[in-house]
Amino acid sequence: MTIEPTVSAPAVSTPAEVALRDLATADSLLLALDFDGVLAPLQDDPSTSRMVPQSAAAVEALASLPRTRVALVSGRDIATLRRLSEPPDSVWLIGSHGAEAELGDSAAHGDGSSVMRSPELTRAEAEMLAAIDAHLDAFEHSLPNAERTLRANAAARATGASEPARAGGSDSTVRAASTGGTSDFLIERKPYSRTVHTRGLAPEAAAALHEHATDVVAEFPDIRVIEGHDITELAVKQATKGDGIRLLARASRPTALGCLGDDVTDEDSFAALDELTEARVLEAGLTVKVGSAQTRASWRIADPAAVAELLGRLVRERREHVGTDHG
Numbered sequence: 001m002t003i004e005p006t007v008s009a010p011a012v013s014t015p016a017e018v019a020l021r022d023l024a025t026a027d028s029l030l031l032a033l034d035f036d037g038v039l040a041p042l043q044d045d046p047s048t049s050r051m052v053p054q055s056a057a058a059v060e061a062l063a064s065l066p067r068t069r070v071a072l073v074s075g076r077d078i079a080t081l082r083r084l085s086e087p088p089d090s091v092w093l094i095g096s097h098g099a100e101a102e103l104g105d106s107a108a109h110g111d112g113s114s115v116m117r118s119p120e121l122t123r124a125e126a127e128m129l130a131a132i133d134a135h136l137d138a139f140e141h142s143l144p145n146a147e148r149t150l151r152a153n154a155a156a157r158a159t160g161a162s163e164p165a166r167a168g169g170s171d172s173t174v175r176a177a178s179t180g181g182t183s184d185f186l187i188e189r190k191p192y193s194r195t196v197h198t199r200g201l202a203p204e205a206a207a208a209l210h211e212h213a214t215d216v217v218a219e220f221p222d223i224r225v226i227e228g229h230d231i232t233e234l235a236v237k238q239a240t241k242g243d244g245i246r247l248l249a250r251a252s253r254p255t256a257l258g259c260l261g262d263d264v265t266d267e268d269s270f271a272a273l274d275e276l277t278e279a280r281v282l283e284a285g286l287t288v289k290v291g292s293a294q295t296r297a298s299w300r301i302a303d304p305a306a307v308a309e310l311l312g313r314l315v316r317e318r319r320e321h322v323g324t325d326h327g
Contacts, residue, residue: 010300015310018299022284024317026256028067035074035085037262038290041304044199049084052304058311063088066322069252073244077190078102094244096192097265099237103251125236128220132194132234135216136187193235228263242268249276255283262290270297
């Protein structure tokens with residue numbers, strides 16, 4: 001269950017104003033970063049998302065420092081996240097809102113093996129996913145007076161799916177094509193969920209699509225509805241980004257943890273970090289919201305460009321504290 005934001009107070013700060021001292025001087029630092037909307041600007045076509053170059057350089061620099069761990073925590077499935085972000089080998093990945101994990105053999109789990117988690121669907125989950133597909137397919141084929149199209153080929157590129165686009169024929173049928181028009185909607189098929197992207201749709205069309213998509217929950221109440229920036233996601237796993245943060249903390253055992261996110265699901269990460277700090281599992285924690293949405297985070301910065309500047313500053317301050325010698 002995604003935690004609703006409880007605080008909306010922090011004003012927008014400049015990257016120079018955010019208090020980084022506890023992270024920069026930590027004996028052991030874990031930095032957990034969302035991808036879309038944080039490291040990479042949001043895109044109409046999610047398959048085109050890429051890190052801001054300055055953020056990519058900062059991630060690489062931080063990942064190379066001693067006693068410093070970087071993790072990407074995303075709603076993307078791990079295969080797509082790795083392909084789009086192109087992270088250094090030492091960066092850990094949490095995907096599918098916490099359902100998937102790919103941690104290296106340096107994780108502190110006792111037996112020297114890597115932590116890799118990509119659970120199989122249960123029979124019930126597979127049935128729910130099939131029901132979601134059938135439900136969304138019905139909407140694709142019954143949208144009245146549709147001039148919009150479904151960018152199925154773009155979705156396949158984004159997720160690695162092999163299902164071809166299907167052509168429709170009448171004005172009352174959504175045509176499946178990769179036109180990239182501003183009135184398109186797109187279904188992103190992930191291992192444990194389906195995400196409906198409505199960026200570019202008229203508000204009434206987006207609302208109708210959201211209402212239709214979530215109707216499937218009436219028949220399958222265990223489906224988790226995740227709402228975010230111009231997306232409605234229907235998930236059959238109940239993991240959250242907060243679960244991912246807890247796994248990262250157990251595996252890396254940091255003394256300080258910083259977390260940056262822009263969307264509703266990142267509130268689960270912020271809540272988990274707050275819990276770990278309150279329980280004194282961590283000596284220090286920092287939560288940063290990117291953008292204007294309500295949040296429980298302590299700090300807020302404007303956009304991915306501000307993230308790039310903030311990470312560059314952390315590189316400089318962390319490097320001053322720990323140096324570059326791993327030996």
